[in-house]
């Protein structure tokens with residue numbers, strides 16, 4: 001049978017703040033276990049939480065970047081559950097009045113294997129703010145628990161069930177991560193657990209309106225696992241439905257080594273978290289004016305930046321999209337474009353050369369070749385000081401040594417010969433050395449001109465200005 005796939009994602013994003021959500025402990029990754037803790041984040045009785053305004057501000061900014069409505073009235077709630085990673089036996093979260101709701105994210109990127117996807121808006125149901133829980137690690141003979149992560153500000157971004165394939169989910173995560181990075185909301189490093197994603201997925205017979213039974217997938221620790229996990233789950237569910245098996249709501253884990261999902265727990269009736277308003281925190285109000293003040297602080301987003309690149313630097317939409325696919329690249333290009341007369345050439349060098357080399361480099365290519373140097377290289381080519389071909393040699397040298405292009409051109413005597421009296425000597429020699437080609441040319445075979453250009457470039461070791469070479473060749477041959 002043919003099925004429609006329905007996918008909704010719940011993404012957790014740790015906020016980049018100095019301190020934790022309700023205490024002044026450092027929000028710092030990688031510290032010695034159980035060192036950035038205090039009575040508040042380890043749940044001692046009698047302590048009082050104090051909200052971190054910076055975390056609230058970043059959540060609202062994130063909501064604005066996802067085109068959400070920002071609530072004028074929000075509150076925190078207690079979500080009760082009992083587990084060693086939750087020292088208070090409840091988590092401070094948000095239930096019915098989150099900071100942000102009803103937004104959307106445009107996915108206009110690529111799927112996992114790089115093919116372009118059509119533009120599509122994925123709805124955002126809500127974004128709420130909560131505190132992260134401790135991290136448990138299971139060893140052969142014991143389990144360890146690190147409370148450093150307990151109390152780290154954590155956003156939960158819930159999407160509408162708007163995605164229909166693993167590639168769309170991948171593109172959604174890519175766009176979301178990019179927005180968070182551009183907005184300095186989070187670094188979204190999945191390896192550090194700064195971004196975590198649960199997938200909800202169901203199948204329904206093609207064209208049917210009502211959704212099927214959804215399965216929740218957990219333990220997806222990279223975008224690649226999300227993509228693989230979804231595709232695996234689609235086939236698994238389709239196979240069962242084909243056999244007429246009625247699926248039940250369950251939570252499954254992804255085993256990346258085996259490339260398969262396994263049952264974690266069956267969702268009985270709805271979990272009773274006994275939500276109630278957090279009595280130690282007052283509701284939070286923002287006036288319309290305050291919300292508009294925050295809106296003014298919004299940074300430029302990748303899509304806006306791409307539009308600006310097309311408008312100001314006359315790039316193609318495709319090039320602009322490549323350059324804004326990562327913050328590091330767009331910052332580099334934007335800085336360089338201000339320093340060169342030929343931003344378009346600079347864009348080409350970044351896209352064709354820098355990005356090609358980057359994947360093989362052990363060091364940061366953006367540090368090895370500072371933007372000023374690449375911008376200078378682009379200017380030297382557009383000013384005809386060197387040819388594009390020599391530019392490649394200079395570029396390789398910049399990459400190898402970190403030197404600036406002027407120094408390299410000087411040291412290697414690579415500057416283009418534009419002095420026609422020098423070029424004309426090469427032209428004369430090329431003509432004298434190749435009498436049979438001269439005869440062909442004179443007999444009307446004008447394509448031979450290209451051959452002569454090649455000869456002259458060889459004689460000048462690539463340094464003759466190609467326009468001058470053609471002009472002088474014609475003068476000599478047609479004489």
Ligand code: ADP
Pocket residue numbers: 006007008009010158159160161162200201202211212213214
């Ligand atoms: P729960 O109460 O189980 O957490 P929610 O209604 O809050 O379920 O939805 C959680 C996530 O699951 C959301 O991202 C939503 O878009 C998605 N979702 C809801 N129903 C389905 C479905 N039938 N198939 C796939 N995803 C779904």
Ligand code: ZN
Pocket residue numbers: 020023024025036037038039040041042151
């Ligand atoms: Zn603390």
Ligand code: MG
Pocket residue numbers: none
């Ligand atoms: Mg839910």
